[in-house]
């Protein structure tokens with residue numbers, strides 16, 4: 041390893057002797073300005089979330105941390121947020137499809153740095169961290185519970201009710217089983233839906249309000265999970281300080297990979313900025329598992345079995361977020377219309393959204409296999425081969441341009457992707473189950 | 477080619493970009509401009525990957541403000557084959573001035589913006605080129 045590094049180091053040493061003005065000779069000025077955009081030092085402070093009044097209240101973060109790790113928030117007492125977003129795995133679970141009460145349709149993304157995003161889920165069907173959390177809690181394959189069950193848990197647990205009431209005011213009395221049955225929700229099991237229909241409007245709203253506030257507390261916790269400096273950032277810091285070797289913190293191959301990333305391979309067009317995402321939705325034509333099922337293209341088969349539906353990604357996600365009662369403009373949001381420009385100006389057009397998925401962060405990517413929205417690729421090598429020769433998209437139009445990189449270059453890109461790991465910049469107690 | 481406005485600005489990353497626009501209206505005679513359009517970003521320098529608005533002014537070739545125009549916005553990155561990340565909306569604010577709200581440029585590179593302006597039975601398409 042050391043031998044690999046001495047080469048460029050000597051070269052740059054030589055350069056700095058012969059040409060003292062070009063101290064960072066390895067990087068051109070235009071590359072340096074792109075690198076500065078990727079550097080964690082350029083990450084702005086976490087933007088406020090006006091839709092969540094308690095977003096930056098430390099008491100809400102503490103309450104949210106307890107909720108995040110609490111398995112009682114599930115149909116079977118076994119599933120917590122942390123079951124699929126495991127702190128030791130950069131808040132992912134290592135699976136293509138996650139397992140809660142059942143199996144999910146998509147793969148669990150990391151939560152580190154997620155609070156910076158304007159949209160959540162691979163298709164952006166939520167426009168806030170708090171409304172995102174409400175999805176898995178009532179999904180029959182994830183936590184599998186319902187909002188009335190959760191409201192009652194908050195009400196009956198003395199620690200939780202205490203936390204809750206300090207933040208959000210008095211909890212309603214939920215003990216009248218005529219008004220508040222065992223479980224009820226507008227989504228989920230048929231039984232829960234039937235019970236929900238039987239409830240009075242004002243009681244439904246009271247329960248939904250508690251449910252929403254659970255989401256807001258969990259969001260406050262997740263806002264703590266901002267990325268820490270990776271080896272890549274420390275390398276760049278040295279480079280910006282005028283040390284062309286970057287303190288020897290990255291190998292020659294990693295540096296070559298970085299050069300490709302911001303240059304010829306054009307990764308930086310989408311994976312732009314200190315979080316390695318432009319927070320947009322793009323079509324990169326990852327294979328759709330639904331369409332690789334045997335017989336997908338044989339019409340006759342679909343006379344007998346239902347034709348699997350391809351994942352339309354953002355096309356459907358943006359419509360769901362616009363229709364959601366939990367969006368920025370809805371009655372449970374604390375925002376005013378002016379705070380909701382992402383939603384108000386959301387692009388719904390067919391040609392810009394069909395088959396597009398959220399550009400994921402690449403921070404910690406070496407630790408978050410498998411990759412893409414359904415874990416279609418097991419390794420980074422497979423991802424890179426896909427980028428090198430992009431196929432026809434399963435739906436919509438693939439935006440990628442063939443790269444024709446050599447095997448050596450692909451290996452360098454992969455090496456670079458290993459320099460982006462770092463635990464979140466918070467103290468360890470935020471990453472473990474609190475003492476209840 | 478009817479270039480009305482030329483600007484140079486710095487980006488946070490120290491990148492310089494120039495933005496100018498070219499009128500492409502009038503099929504037979506490309507120089508037959510019908511409207512003169514100028515714009516200015518409400519946020520300076522024009523921010524990368526952040527929603528912002530432009531203030532736009534529409535005048536006739538003899539300098540009269542054009543009111544009540546129906547303006548459509550479209551755009552994208554031709555080289556990357558994608559459109560705008562948002563769907564901007566144009567609102568009239570009076571005396572030939574308009575607000576283009578909800579604009580966002582989500583990556584560095586060459587962007588095009590197209591404006592279709594209709595007023596008083598006349599219609600013209602304008603193309604703006606932006607190099608981030």
Ligand SMILES: [Cu+2]
Nearest residue numbers: 309553556583
């Ligand atoms: Cu682009």
